[in-house]
Amino acid sequence: MALNLVVKVHPVVLFQIVDAYERRNADSHRVIGTLLGTSDKGVVEVTNCFCVPHKEHADQVEAELNYAMDVYELNRRVNASENIVGWWATGNEVTNHSSVIHEYYSRECREPVHLTVDTSLAGARMGLRGYVCVSLGVPRGKQGCMFTPVDVALTCYDPEVVGLQLCAKTVSAGRSRTVQPMRDLAQVAEAAGKLSSLLDQVVQYVEDVVSERAAADKAVGRQLLELINSVPNMAADTFADAFASSVKDSLMVVTLAQLIKTQLQLNEKLTLLTSQ
Template sequence: MALNLVVKIHPVVLFQIVDAYERRNADSHRVIGTLLGTSDKGVVEVTNCFCVPHKEHADQVEAELNYAMDVYELNRRVNASENIVGWWATGNEVTNHSSVIHEYYSRECREPVHVTLDTSLAGERMGLRGYVCVPLGVPHGKQGCMFTPINVSLICYEPEVVGLQLCQKTIGASGRARQVQPAPDLAQVAEAAARLASSLDQVLQYVEEVAAGRAEGHKAAGRALLELAHSLPSLAADSFADAFASSVKDLLMVVTLAQLVKTQLQLNEKLTLLTSQ
């Protein structure tokens, strides 16, 4: 049953792992920690994590388990829905000490997952892999375990998508250009509209090339375009334009009211401060 697990990881977890790796001690070559999230019907969704201090020797592993439990209990006070679902480690392979660490997490949760993140950027990629431990051995004989790969994918909430798009603007930049400020609401709407227009141009070009016989059509792409066309409301062009304009006006009104309320609260705060002085 464990082999059918699917692990979905949120970007904030990757950021936390990289941050823990950057803050590691000079003599630490690998960093480990606890994965937090939910597990339901064969899908493990990892939404949070934290680092667990440890030391690895040739014949043993020393981990501060009391510290790990204290951090977990503090996190439970903030978000009671996050439970222990496994553990993570930096690097691109499973080491000899992984089975010992995995045995501890097997006592903390059912079917824990093990995730590795290659922070060395081998091949200019940050390799992300997931494993489960499958028991091996003969009845009434010596027992062992084997780490078997499972599917791992990234999943994002809408606010996380905005953050990732903001981080993407710093790629290839240097110096002050790497510092990007969040864009205003209307600017984000304009950027989203520009990206949508660019995507529609690409789709239109693809359809025209397939219709003219200059490119080979793909059934999956055709079904996706047909589903997209059927999802549109059956309105005339003028009616759709009027409805869209009305929605935009409502959006602008809400943004304006929000800005007015924000300004009024700031003025009230400053007046209160001046009066108290």
Template sequence: MALNLSVKIHPVVLFQIVDAYERRNADSHRVIGTLLGTCDKGVVEVTNCFCVPHKEHADQVEAELNYAMDVYELNRRVNASENIVGWWATGNEVTNHSSVIHEYYARECRSPVHVTLDTSLAGARMGLRAYVCVALGVPRGKQGCMFTPIDVGLACYEPEIVGLNLCQKTMGGGGRSRQVQPMLDLAQVAEAASKLSGLLDQVVSHVEEVLAERTEGQAAAGRALLELVNSVPSLAADTFADAFASSVKDLLMVVTLAQLIKTQLQLNEKLTLLTSQ
């Protein structure tokens, strides 16, 4: 059953793991922690995590489990829907001590997952892997376990996508400032429309190349395009233009009201300060 699991990790979890690795003690070569999230229909969605202080020796592992449970209980007060789903560790491989740590998390949740994040950037990339522990052995004989890889990928909420796009703008640039400011709502809409237009141009160009038999078509791409076309509402051009214009007017009205409320609050704050003086 555990082999059918797949893991979806949110970007904020990766940022937290990297931050914990950067803040580690000088004598720590590996950092571990608890994964929090939900498990539904064979998909483990990891939405949060925290670091667990520990020390690894040649023959044993020392972890502050009481600290881990205290942090978990505090997190439950803030978000009761997040449960323990497994644990994470920095590095690109499973170590000899991983089975001992995994045994603890097996008592805290059913079928815990183990995620490794290669913060050393081996191979010029941050490798992300996920495992489940499968029991091995013979009946009434010696028992063991084996970490088996499972599918792992990224999942994003819409606010996370906005944050990632903003972070992406700070990459590169040489000597330029790596600080960026969030754009206004209308500027974000214009940028998204421009990107969408560019993607549509690429799709049209690819379809024309396939029809002209200059490029070999792919069945998966064709099915995806067919699904995309069928998802578009069947509306006349005039009806679609009117609906789109109405949506834009609603957006402009919301932006205007938000700016008016913000201005009113600022004026009220200044008037309150003046009267108090």
């Protein structure tokens, strides 16, 4: 078992877990489910999940495993790249029943990951923790297991970033808590404004370090060096010409697309008129 495992969770997984917790039965104190994603070279990326109905008693756990396998097979038809990588549960701790549930998922995948999501919002935060099960015991003796914490990080695709930014705006939207998506150009303008503000902060930080008004951070320096090396080394005039040429090509494609759309609409109307 590799204890240097890293678990990366996508935002949609957290939304699905919270939604399942809000829709739970009145007598259910905890909700569990299956984690789907990929595992490669010590990195487990969780991209999807679903809830598994279950009941916990004092001495046993009842879970609808047939339902879980049916949902997994249906999901495989839609996205064959997503495999079972572990399971999740609401709460901020590992219970006595967790080892029983983990044993089942150990038969479904190799080295399953266990995620706990604290939906009680203790400390005004939704705690997210990850565990793997490590075998304990003496050779040829009684064997046991221990849940050991692993690093958990949030990651997201570019479209998910846009959705998260839109969700964040609902916090300051008043009582309605509704925000309309912006047009593409408006999103580009907003992103450009944020990028310009961040660049101003970086420039100010560099000036403060050079003038010895602020202490230098080696980690920040290495990241800035990596950022500078990733930018093509070209003159400002050359970059402006390349950018203008790219914009012209994009506008030409948009114009041609609009002309084709208009032509198709005219052909459709002419076809209807001639058929009448």
